[in-house]
Amino acid sequence: MKNLHVYILSFILIILGLFIFIYKAWVLNFPIIPDKKVEIWTIETRISVQALPGPTKMNFYIPKELYNYSIVDESFVSGNYGLSVEDEGPNRVVSWAIRKSKGKNVLYYRLQIIRDNKKQATKSKEKNFYQEKPDYTDLEATAITALLDSVRSSSADVTSFAIELIKRLNDENPDENVSILIKDIIPGKERVNRIKYILAGAHIPSRIIYLLKLEDGVRHAELIPWLEVYNGSDWTALNPRTGEKGIPSQMIIWSFGKDKLISASDGIKINDISFSVGRSFEKLIQISNQRAKKLKSPLIEYSLLSLPLDIQNIYRVLLLLPLGIIAVVFFRNIIGVETFGTFMPILITLAFRETQLIWGIALFSLIVTLGLMIRFYLERLKLLLVPRLSSILIIVIILMMFISILSYKLGAERPLSVALFPMVIIAMVIERMSIAWEETGPIDVFKRGLGSLLVAAIGYMLMQNPLLNHLIFVFPELLFLILGMLLLVGRYSGYRLTEIWRFKQILT
Amino acid sequence: MIFLWHKLKEKGVLGINKRNADFILPYNKRKYYPLVDDKLRTKIIAFKKGITVPELYGVIEIHRQIRELEKILENINDFVIKPVHGCGGKGILVIIGNIKNKFKKTDGRLIALEDIKHHISNILTGIYSLSGQPDKAIIEYRIKPNKIFDKISYRGVPDIRTIVFRGIPVMSMLRLPTSMSDGKANLHQGAIGAGINISNGITTWGVVGNEIIGEHPDTGCAISGITIPEWERCIEIAAECHGFSGLDYIGVDIVIDQNHGPMVLELNARPGLNIQIANKKGLLKRLSLIKSLDPIPTDISKRIKIVKQYFSTE
Numbered sequence: 001m002k003n004l005h006v007y008i009l010s011f012i013l014i015i016l017g018l019f020i021f022i023y024k025a026w027v028l029n030f031p032i033i034p035d036k037k038v039e040i041w042t043i044e045t046r047i048s049v050q051a052l053p054g055p056t057k058m059n060f061y062i063p064k065e066l067y068n069y070s071i072v073d074e075s076f077v078s079g080n081y082g083l084s085v086e087d088e089g090p091n092r093v094v095s096w097a098i099r100k101s102k103g104k105n106v107l108y109y110r111l112q113i114i115r116d117n118k119k120q121a122t123k124s125k126e127k128n129f130y131q132e133k134p135d136y137t138d139l140e141a142t143a144i145t146a147l148l149d150s151v152r153s154s155s156a157d158v159t160s161f162a163i164e165l166i167k168r169l170n171d172e173n174p175d176e177n178v179s180i181l182i183k184d185i186i187p188g189k190e191r192v193n194r195i196k197y198i199l200a201g202a203h204i205p206s207r208i209i210y211l212l213k214l215e216d217g218v219r220h221a222e223l224i225p226w227l228e229v230y231n232g233s234d235w236t237a238l239n240p241r242t243g244e245k246g247i248p249s250q251m252i253i254w255s256f257g258k259d260k261l262i263s264a265s266d267g268i269k270i271n272d273i274s275f276s277v278g279r280s281f282e283k284l285i286q287i288s289n290q291r292a293k294k295l296k297s298p299l300i301e302y303s304l305l306s307l308p309l310d311i312q313n314i315y316r317v318l319l320l321l322p323l324g325i326i327a328v329v330f331f332r333n334i335i336g337v338e339t340f341g342t343f344m345p346i347l348i349t350l351a352f353r354e355t356q357l358i359w360g361i362a363l364f365s366l367i368v369t370l371g372l373m374i375r376f377y378l379e380r381l382k383l384l385l386v387p388r389l390s391s392i393l394i395i396v397i398i399l400m401m402f403i404s405i406l407s408y409k410l411g412a413e414r415p416l417s418v419a420l421f422p423m424v425i426i427a428m429v430i431e432r433m434s435i436a437w438e439e440t441g442p443i444d445v446f447k448r449g450l451g452s453l454l455v456a457a458i459g460y461m462l463m464q465n466p467l468l469n470h471l472i473f474v475f476p477e478l479l480f481l482i483l484g485m486l487l488l489v490g491r492y493s494g495y496r497l498t499e500i501w502r503f504k505q506i507l508t
Numbered sequence: 509m510i511f512l513w514h515k516l517k518e519k520g521v522l523g524i525n526k527r528n529a530d531f532i533l534p535y536n537k538r539k540y541y542p543l544v545d546d547k548l549r550t551k552i553i554a555f556k557k558g559i560t561v562p563e564l565y566g567v568i569e570i571h572r573q574i575r576e577l578e579k580i581l582e583n584i585n586d587f588v589i590k591p592v593h594g595c596g597g598k599g600i601l602v603i604i605g606n607i608k609n610k611f612k613k614t615d616g617r618l619i620a621l622e623d624i625k626h627h628i629s630n631i632l633t634g635i636y637s638l639s640g641q642p643d644k645a646i647i648e649y650r651i652k653p654n655k656i657f658d659k660i661s662y663r664g665v666p667d668i669r670t671i672v673f674r675g676i677p678v679m680s681m682l683r684l685p686t687s688m689s690d691g692k693a694n695l696h697q698g699a700i701g702a703g704i705n706i707s708n709g710i711t712t713w714g715v716v717g718n719e720i721i722g723e724h725p726d727t728g729c730a731i732s733g734i735t736i737p738e739w740e741r742c743i744e745i746a747a748e749c750h751g752f753s754g755l756d757y758i759g760v761d762i763v764i765d766q767n768h769g770p771m772v773l774e775l776n777a778r779p780g781l782n783i784q785i786a787n788k789k790g791l792l793k794r795l796s797l798i799k800s801l802d803p804i805p806t807d808i809s810k811r812i813k814i815v816k817q818y819f820s821t822e
Contacts, residue, residue, distance in 0.1 A: 333525060336524070382630065382635045383635075384633060384634060384635065385634065385641075438598065439696075440694075440696040440697065441696055441697045441698070444696060491529060492525055492529075493523070493525045493526040493529040493530055494523065494525060494526070495513060495516060495517075495521075495523040495525070495526075496523060496524060496525060497509075499516075499521075499523045499524065500509065500512050500513055500516060502718070502785075503516055503521050503781075503784065503785060504512060504718070505715065505718050505719075505720065505785050505788070506516070506519060506521055506784060506785055506788045506789065506790065507512070507515050507516065507519065508720070508788075
């Protein structure tokens with residue numbers, strides 16, 4: 001009954017910890033691996049306009065969702081213009097409006113994105129696209145009908161039909177019909193529109209999309225017109241020059257189906273629109289944090305990352321203690337290693353943080369041994385407890401001082417850090433050891449002393465592990481997991497491993 | 509490793525985790541701990557309940573009372589002075605005789621009354637107490653171990669540790685001082701733990717550390733086959749200690765005096781598990797049996813009957 005209660009409680013804690021961890025890692029994309037830097041692309045759109053006096057309005061299409069990329073941050077610089085952003089089908093439209101405009105203005109739109117392979121643009125709910133056959137001129141009609149018939153005979157479905165058509169239109173030695181159709185049409189936007197025009201003759205819905213190439217340091221990037229055809233259920237992107245399917249890598253779709261990205265009311269003249277693309281590397285944790293803020297997740301608003309940096313750093317150390325505690329609990333209750341005091345090994349571990357492991361163990365052993373010798377001498381003086389402890393404390397400080405000075409004179413750097421050892425802890429260790437020496441004998445003192453050092457060393461390795469270090473700080477909810485596991489160990493009533501050795505004699 | 513684990517489990521060997529989780533935590537209420545942790549209180553209550561304890565000649569709690577020492581020692585020849593909260597045998601003064609106002613120590617040296625007073629004064633200031641708190645000194649009867657132990661102990665006083673669960677003695681061992689343990693009956697320091705057949709009080713074999721031995725290393729005499737005098741009384745006393753301690757899982761330490769028979773020395777609320785090694789037997793089967801008994805007979809003789817019926821070592 002008692003056990004069931006503990007099991008349920010620890011189960012809830014473990015599930016809770018894991019759930020928040022998984023949510024943060026997979027949904028909010030917090031990095032599981034420490035210091036992972038990610039590519040972050042910054043796209044800046046600069047629109048310079050010349051406005052006549054009077055009210056003016058201007059619409060500009062921007063991406064709503066990106067395929068394979070996530071929007072981390074975006075911002076607008078609108079000057080005196082009023083700004084509104086609205087969804088419009090697969091695009092978003094920014095409207096800048098002003099009642100009394102005057103002269104030249106520059107408007108900015110800044111977008112930051114990162115690669116996110118899981119990210120899929122949501123499919124449009126619109127399903128039925130019907131394409132009217134345009135009114136072709138007689139000449140066009142003859143050529144298009146002949147071309148489409150010939151393409152139809154060598155294609156199987158909408159996509160292959162479009163690909164075949166694009167190939168023919170781009171043929172180096174075009175046949176007569178093609179020559180008529182693409183005469184005077186310059187490659188680019190006009191070419192895509194021409195393909196659309198011809199595809200419409202076969203009732204195939206198609207649209208123009210604009211791609212932006214992600215290339216570091218480009219100041220005046222051009223949007224690349226691309227073609228998409230609708231096969232009855234999905235839109236397929238096709239290269240208008242080669243007929244190749246899909247979008248080249250390192251490209252994002254800026255807009256769907258909009259011939260002109262920017263439109264303005266009378267009285268405003270768009271002088272220039274330019275895209276600049278830049279790449280930077282940032283720590284994933286910052287980006288995740290930024291993005292989570294955008295999602296308005298309460299997990300972030302009330303997380304450690306929202307604290308000032310100096311306080312964050314305190315928690316970086318504090319959150320390491322549970323890792324040491326795991327080592328202590330595991331070694332004491334499962335393995336059965338005896339130590340001095342319950343949390344003494346963790347305190348020793350904290351001391352090791354400053355001196356590194358090997359030097360830490362060496363210096364610790366040295367000071368404790370010397371201190372113990374002096375403590376045995378004090379034993380003869382029969383001092384009362386508090387003055388005795390205080391004397392040991394002062395002796396420990398003198399010993400540390402001595403070691404630091406001596407090592408400096410000898411040219412060793414590391415032992416200088418001995419001064420960072422918590423001397424109160426060492427004084428207590430010495431006192432406990434000397435009492436244990438009297439009570440249970442020197443063998444026991446060595447056993448427990450080595451046990452304490454072993455647990456401290458393991459604890460140190462856990463606490464210095466960069467992965468664990470990072471995980472516990474970014475995902476402090478793992479504390480629930482640790483707590484749940486500790487509750488389970490609290491009801492563990494099996495043998496400690498060392499007991500097997502201890503009781504072995506009973507079996508003979 | 510896993511093989512040994514199963515073997516131990518089969519044998520019913522009790523581990524520390526299980527002892528704490530299944531016996532000490534549920535059966536020993538925290539509020540009764542101070543009674544057993546304070547040897548003076550244990551002694552007084554046991555005495556009131558009619559259990560034989562080393563006679564208390566006097567307690568000195570404050571310095572002013574030291575003046576009364578002469579009065580306390582008026583009619584006694586040999587005695588022991590010890591701190592109430594002392595441990596590891598520190599601060600214990602044993603006087604074996606009184607010659608012309610001088611007191612004879614175990615090593616034969618004579619000391620004056622003033623020296624004893626000084627020693628008591630030291631005890632009161634807390635020199636021998638672990639926590640450094642001011643302590644009390646007690647003056648009590650000097651135990652003279654039964655002659656039967658002379659051959660199998662090196663100085664000191666051998667004692668009998670018995671685990672008592674819900675008022676029924678479960679397992680016993682005899683602790684014999686050696687030269688290695690410096691005359692102390694402390695297994696950690698090298699004293700011998702000898703298994704006892706709890707149904708008849710005959711010793712089985714001895715263990716030092718993890719090694720099984722047949723003879724005492726200092727005297728060379730056989731440890732096994734010795735019948736402990738007044739054994740029935742020993743386990744009766746152990747069972748009675750359960751009544752006043754309020755603790756359901758205790759270790760009772762008993763000494764057998766030449767003149768007064770079995771006496772209770774102290775109780776332990778967290779008795780160790782070495783008793784299993786000395787007896788080469790796990791505690792768990794016996795404990796489970798008692799756990800399933802409901803109700804436990806209140807009559808001591810009926811409880812002893814249970815011990816004899818179930819816990820005989822073959």
